Amino acid sequence: MTLFDAKPSVGRKFLVAGRGGLNLTHSEPREKFATRYTGAEQPENFWQTLLAEFDADALRQSAAQLGVETFAATSGRVYPRELKAAPLLRRWVQQLRAAGVQFALRHRLTGLRQDARWQLDFLVAGELHTHEADAVILALGGGSWPETGSDGDWVSVLEKLGITIAPLTSSNCGWEFPWPAAVLAQVEGQPVKNISVRAGETTITGELLITKYGLEGGAIYQLGSALRALPEPEIVIDFKPAHSVEQLVRKLGNCPRNFLAEARSRWRLSDAAFAILENLHPPFTSAEALAATTKNCVLKLTSPRPLAEAISSAGGVRWRELDAALMLRQCPGIFLAGEMIDWDAPTGGYLMQGCFAMGTHAARSALAWSGAK
Numbered sequence: 001m002t003l004f005d006a007k008p009s010v011g012r013k014f015l016v017a018g019r020g021g022l023n024l025t026h027s028e029p030r031e032k033f034a035t036r037y038t039g040a041e042q043p044e045n046f047w048q049t050l051l052a053e054f055d056a057d058a059l060r061q062s063a064a065q066l067g068v069e070t071f072a073a074t075s076g077r078v079y080p081r082e083l084k085a086a087p088l089l090r091r092w093v094q095q096l097r098a099a100g101v102q103f104a105l106r107h108r109l110t111g112l113r114q115d116a117r118w119q120l121d122f123l124v125a126g127e128l129h130t131h132e133a134d135a136v137i138l139a140l141g142g143g144s145w146p147e148t149g150s151d152g153d154w155v156s157v158l159e160k161l162g163i164t165i166a167p168l169t170s171s172n173c174g175w176e177f178p179w180p181a182a183v184l185a186q187v188e189g190q191p192v193k194n195i196s197v198r199a200g201e202t203t204i205t206g207e208l209l210i211t212k213y214g215l216e217g218g219a220i221y222q223l224g225s226a227l228r229a230l231p232e233p234e235i236v237i238d239f240k241p242a243h244s245v246e247q248l249v250r251k252l253g254n255c256p257r258n259f260l261a262e263a264r265s266r267w268r269l270s271d272a273a274f275a276i277l278e279n280l281h282p283p284f285t286s287a288e289a290l291a292a293t294t295k296n297c298v299l300k301l302t303s304p305r306p307l308a309e310a311i312s313s314a315g316g317v318r319w320r321e322l323d324a325a326l327m328l329r330q331c332p333g334i335f336l337a338g339e340m341i342d343w344d345a346p347t348g349g350y351l352m353q354g355c356f357a358m359g360t361h362a363a364r365s366a367l368a369w370s371g372a373k
């Protein structure tokens with residue numbers, strides 16, 4: 001068995017994820033876990049079935065077998081105790097080598113041809129090398145962070161075989177918003193915490209980060225698919241989700257003017273919320289108007305940040321191209337796993353868990369396929 005990779009080493013995005021502590025998976029119940037995955041045309045119950053085969057516990061156990069213990073943080077996110085990716089990757093590669101897996105690095109897949117067996121064309125130091133195989137698992141990633149190797153170049157390789165692919169787009173990414181200079185001067189780099197944020201029908205409780213170009217943060221990442229579905233992407237921020245408009249008005253008491261300045265202390269508005277309300281709206285002439293805007297502050301977003309910067313990508317090989325074994329219907333013997341398929345999930349460990357579970361399923365399917373030949 002040979003593992004080919006275009007880069008001089010494997011698992012580069014895995015290592016990048018390690019910079020954030022390596023959020024391997026999540027500890028929530030499997031039924032809820034399965035609802036985190038979205039994507040056009042996903043087969044019904046696909047994720048329930050997939051996670052029943054390889055769930056968060058299975059992933060934690062496989063890390064433990066490699067000597068890497070994990071823990072669930074209060075958020076439910078699961079990390080290695082050391083909060084590092086390198087030890088896990090190193091031991092995983094050692095285990096594969098010990099099992100007889102060959103590593104062929106600096107091999108860029110440029111073509112797939114069907115003969116009696118599959119012919120895989122690789123570019124190696126500028127020369128074409130061809131390898132043969134009965135079963136092939138492609139796990140070539142999406143299009144984010146291309147410097148880690150997942151540059152989406154495989155799209156043309158599969159399109160030549162007639163495979164349909166939804167365009168790779170940014171997911172779990174920041175969005176652009178033209179902040180007035182005064183907002184950036186006051187609160188660039190600051191978080192807006194304890195808010196709820198809505199896009200279309202989806203509401204998320206979380207936080208946002210004000211950046212030079214717009215917004216980052218968990219809440220906007222989780223709203224990605226809802227935002228992409230809107231003809232004109234906009235979010236509605238509720239800076240005081242625990243209070244109704246009436247309660248906020250009552251808390252302002254009989255304040256006759258300077259509503260926003262009073263609200264800053266009486267409602268404990270964060271600096272960022274204050275700066276947004278002060279600079280994006282004309283002066284408030286009543287407590288009611290301020291309370292209503294505080295609970296429904298609309299920001300019309302310009303566009304998602306570029307794919308190269310995103311944590312993950314949406315789009316990829318369309319589900320209709322795959323059977324239940326994750327094999328390409330048009331290319332018997334070629335199996336797919338990971339971000340190159342048209343699914344999406346929020347941050348929280350769902351991305352890695354999805355990739356590991358798909359990898360497990362594709363590997364079992366490929367073994368069964370080779371054994372049957």
Ligand SMILES: Cc1cc2nc3c(=O)[nH]c(=O)nc-3n(C[C@H](O)[C@H](O)[C@H](O)COP(=O)(O)OP(=O)(O)OC[C@H]3O[C@@H](n4cnc5c(N)ncnc54)[C@H](O)[C@@H]3O)c2cc1C
Pocket residue numbers: 004005006007010011012013014016017018020021022023024025107108109110139140141142144145148149150151152153154310311312337338339340348349350351352353355
């Ligand atoms: C900054 C950052 C932080 C993240 N943190 C987390 C996290 O904490 N938790 C989480 O769940 N997810 C996280 N993710 C997402 C997660 O890393 C990815 O979803 C996951 O790595 C995707 O796995 P994959 O196997 O599909 O592809 P990848 O990990 O992208 O691997 C694809 C591999 O294919 C190789 N390849 C591509 N094209 C070719 C070719 N033509 N020929 C040969 N080889 C090729 C690449 O070199 C690469 O090694 C993070 C992502 C980023 C960018």
